Amino acid sequence: MTATAGGPEGAGRALVTGAGGMLGHDLVPALRAAGWVVTGLGRGDLDVTEPAQCVAAVDGHDLVVNAAAYTAVDAAETDEAAAFAVNAVGAANVARACSRAGARLVHVSTDYVFDGTATEPYAVDHPVAPRSAYGRTKAAGEWAVRALCPESWVVRTAWLYGAGGPNFVSTMLRLAGERDRISVVDDQVGQPTWTVDLADLIVRLVTGDTAYGIHHGTASGRTTWFGLARAVFELSGLDPERVLPIRTDVSSRPAPRPPWSVLSHLSIEQAGIAPIGEWRHQLAIRCATSAP
Known part of the structure; x- marks a missing residue:
């Protein structure tokens, strides 16, 4: 789906790739509210694995936020080539097109680049x-x-949830209506991050003269998946005792999960940008303002 919109006095023209995904769902309106004229291209509009398509899409834009990604973590274990085509080759195509067009680039990455x-x-x-x-x-x-694109920011994030796609928070709420008890791993630690907050951080990053390079975009604080599930239940008026802890080795998945996914926010703090707020506080806002 393609979305083009204008905002207040203009920051320029921005392109969001992967606009049909969970983060893209919130990036387009966040950029629009900051004054950008926004083009949002989903998977059906732009195949990032095709260099010529990337060149045509990027042309005429001042900023590109590359949120296009192959995110099926378990499926990638048996089809790494498909994941590489989007996450590596596609990223290279977008970066090369940005460099050619003189556009700045924000590329969204992940905690999975670390060993955990x-x-x-x-x-x-x-x-x-x-x-x-x-x-x-x-x-x-x-x-x-x-x-390929020196004028770029790589923003690593983790444990995303939002209204624009399937995620852990919406899954917990769905399972709450289907099961009496839910078992959730309690030995993986991370920072649950609302896509609304990440979109806001990206907007603040590109408008704040932040140094190009790698930055981390996650909520503050830390918890486990079990802790997050209990918080979802509590904040939704459900009994948190229905959530039971289990170990990762009991819940077998094809791809290894990082036991530790806590990212430092020092680089953005040094740039004078406030990190995203504490994860439970932000989750409470989401539960109060968003439908499951």
């Missing part, structure tokens, strides 16, 4: 060591963007 074995928040310059096919393809995309 840390005990302190990952700094932006911590060595990448992905353990999954998905993580490898996203790490390759980061490298391509930084090599």
Whole structure:
């Protein structure tokens, strides 16, 4: 689906790739509200694996936010080539088109580029060591963007939820209506991040003279998937005792999950940009203002 819109006195022309996805759903209106004239292109409008399509799409834009991604983490384990085509080759195509057009680029990446074995928040310059096919393809995309488009920001995020697509929060609410008890892993730690907040952070990043390079865009604080599930129940007026903790090794999935997905916000703080608020506070706002 293509969306073009204008806002108050203009910041310029912005293109959002992957506009039909969960983050794209909130990026288009956030940029519009900040004064950008926005073109949103979904998968049916733009195939990022095709270089000529990327050149044509980017032409005439001042800013591109690349939210197009292959995000089927488990499926990537058996079809890494398909994930690589979008997450690495596609990212390279978009970056090359931006460099050609003189457009700035925001590329959205992930905590999966790390091995998940840390005990302190990952700094932006911590060595990448992905353990999954998905993580490898996203790490390759980061490298391509930084090599091909110097005027770019890579924004790593994690544990996203939002109204624009299937996610953990909406799944918990659905399961609450189907089951008496829900078992959720309690040994993976991360930062649940609302797409509305990430979209806002990206807007603030591109309008704040922030240094090009890698930054982290996640909510503050930390919890486990079990802790997040209990919070969803509590904030939705449901009994949190219905949520039971289990270990990751009991819940077998094809792709390895990072046990630790906590990202440092130091780089954006040093740039004078306030990080996203504490995860539970932001979740409470979401539960109060959004339908499941």
